[in-house]
Amino acid sequence: MSKHTVNTDQQRHIQYNTDVQPEQWQYFIGDVFDTGDLKNDKYPLVDDEPKYDPSIHLNIVEPEFVVLLNNNFQRVKHAPAIDFEQGVYKSQVAYTAPFRILSDEGYKVLKSIIKREFINCEGDQRQPNRIRHIGYRSKWIRDFNRCPIVLEFLTKLCGSNEPLMATTLKSSYSHTNIGLVDPTKNIDQWHVDSVPYVIIILACDMTNTIGGELQLIEREKQEALKLIAEYNGEIPDEYVQNIDFGGAGSVIFMQGCEIAHRVKPVLAGTEPRLTVVNSYMSRNPFVTEKTRYNTFVYEPTCDYEFTLHKAWRAREQLKALMMYDKDWPSKENLIKRLNLVINELVDCRDLLNGTATDAIGFYDAKKKGMSAYDDTNFKVEKKVVNIQETGM
Numbered sequence: 001m002s003k004h005t006v007n008t009d010q011q012r013h014i015q016y017n018t019d020v021q022p023e024q025w026q027y028f029i030g031d032v033f034d035t036g037d038l039k040n041d042k043y044p045l046v047d048d049e050p051k052y053d054p055s056i057h058l059n060i061v062e063p064e065f066v067v068l069l070n071n072n073f074q075r076v077k078h079a080p081a082i083d084f085e086q087g088v089y090k091s092q093v094a095y096t097a098p099f100r101i102l103s104d105e106g107y108k109v110l111k112s113i114i115k116r117e118f119i120n121c122e123g124d125q126r127q128p129n130r131i132r133h134i135g136y137r138s139k140w141i142r143d144f145n146r147c148p149i150v151l152e153f154l155t156k157l158c159g160s161n162e163p164l165m166a167t168t169l170k171s172s173y174s175h176t177n178i179g180l181v182d183p184t185k186n187i188d189q190w191h192v193d194s195v196p197y198v199i200i201i202l203a204c205d206m207t208n209t210i211g212g213e214l215q216l217i218e219r220e221k222q223e224a225l226k227l228i229a230e231y232n233g234e235i236p237d238e239y240v241q242n243i244d245f246g247g248a249g250s251v252i253f254m255q256g257c258e259i260a261h262r263v264k265p266v267l268a269g270t271e272p273r274l275t276v277v278n279s280y281m282s283r284n285p286f287v288t289e290k291t292r293y294n295t296f297v298y299e300p301t302c303d304y305e306f307t308l309h310k311a312w313r314a315r316e317q318l319k320a321l322m323m324y325d326k327d328w329p330s331k332e333n334l335i336k337r338l339n340l341v342i343n344e345l346v347d348c349r350d351l352l353n354g355t356a357t358d359a360i361g362f363y364d365a366k367k368k369g370m371s372a373y374d375d376t377n378f379k380v381e382k383k384v385v386n387i388q389e390t391g392m
């Protein structure tokens with residue numbers, strides 16, 4: 001039985017309004033939220049890895065181009081800077097050309113940790129083989145996700161003067177998808193992400209792999225979701241962009257919450273297709289909410305992690321109210337700002353007790369329709385992946 005067995009007709013559907021133009025007081029950079037020290041007995045720390053050292057483990061090389069959400073997915077050299085004066089308030093980057101973040105040594109360490117983590121593989125209707133919660137078990141992964149050098153680089157890539165930080169959901173640090181040869185199963189079904197920004201690191205050599213393509217629909221999100229429904233997931237090539245990773249260790253940056261994407265089945269290959277996904281978000285607590293509760297509702301860490309996420313937003317919004325060097329606020333302005341904070345907390349409470357939902361779901365190829373993560377038939381199962389057989 002699902003965790004929240006409530007009559008969905010009675011649930012309030014939380015819709016976050018993306019069209020609201022921000023006001024001057026909403027340009028505020030909050031403190032980096034630190035879930036780094038959050039522990040959970042289910043996911044104990046493993047102590048057999050090197051210390052993360054950016055001078056050894058990083059070797060950042062810029063992408064050759066970025067692709068913009070606006071202007072019909074136009075390719076440009078750099079993202080246009082975000083201009084708060086004009087009320088433009090979010091990154092326009094859809095995705096980037098492949099680039100590098102890790103050095104050869106960093107890539108080696110990442111691979112050895114992922115290999116160690118194979119015993120924690122799980123699967124569900126969306127992703128047949130994946131590993132989560134690595135950020136709890138690995139200090140290296142934790143430090144890599146929170147690395148200020150990587151964050152500064154990604155912030156620039158977004159064209160943003162609004163710094164990025166690691167997602168507040170520690171369970172999502174370096175989420176890993178494992179693509180085994182199985183022509184019948186997508187490695188990941190059509191979906192939009194439940195976090196604002198991601199990097200996807202290709203952690204394998206795909207020279208001998210057939211299939212396993214990352215596909216994006218280069219259309220506005222709602223239009224893309226309509227196409228998925230209209231064509232039962234098998235969308236004509238003219239709408240779909242296949243993303244070429246530039247070889248082992250290369251990285252794609254993507255505003256995955258704005259672009260529908262999937263990963264096709266691996267048809268043949270000598271080693272598993274491995275991708276490691278790091279998630280990021282803005283440090284501005286007023287940006288439109290893109291982090292979802294429903295997507296992680298079946299995980300034991302979800303309630304507290306999501307509450308921490310909302311507590312961070314509410315706390316930083318209140319802090320912005322306490323900046324005394326700004327214009328003296330009117331009563332109306334104060335009420336508006338208090339309501340924002342109150343709504344963050346009310347949404348959180350209602351999501352936790354099941355009277356509201358923020359489900360965006362995923363395309364379930366078997367059902368030929370969208371599924372949510374609290375549907376009664378959504379099941380997470382432990383998976384056994386034999387490393388010897390995979391050729392790693």
Ligand SMILES: [Fe+2]
Pocket residue numbers: 191192193256261
């Ligand atoms: Fe995704």
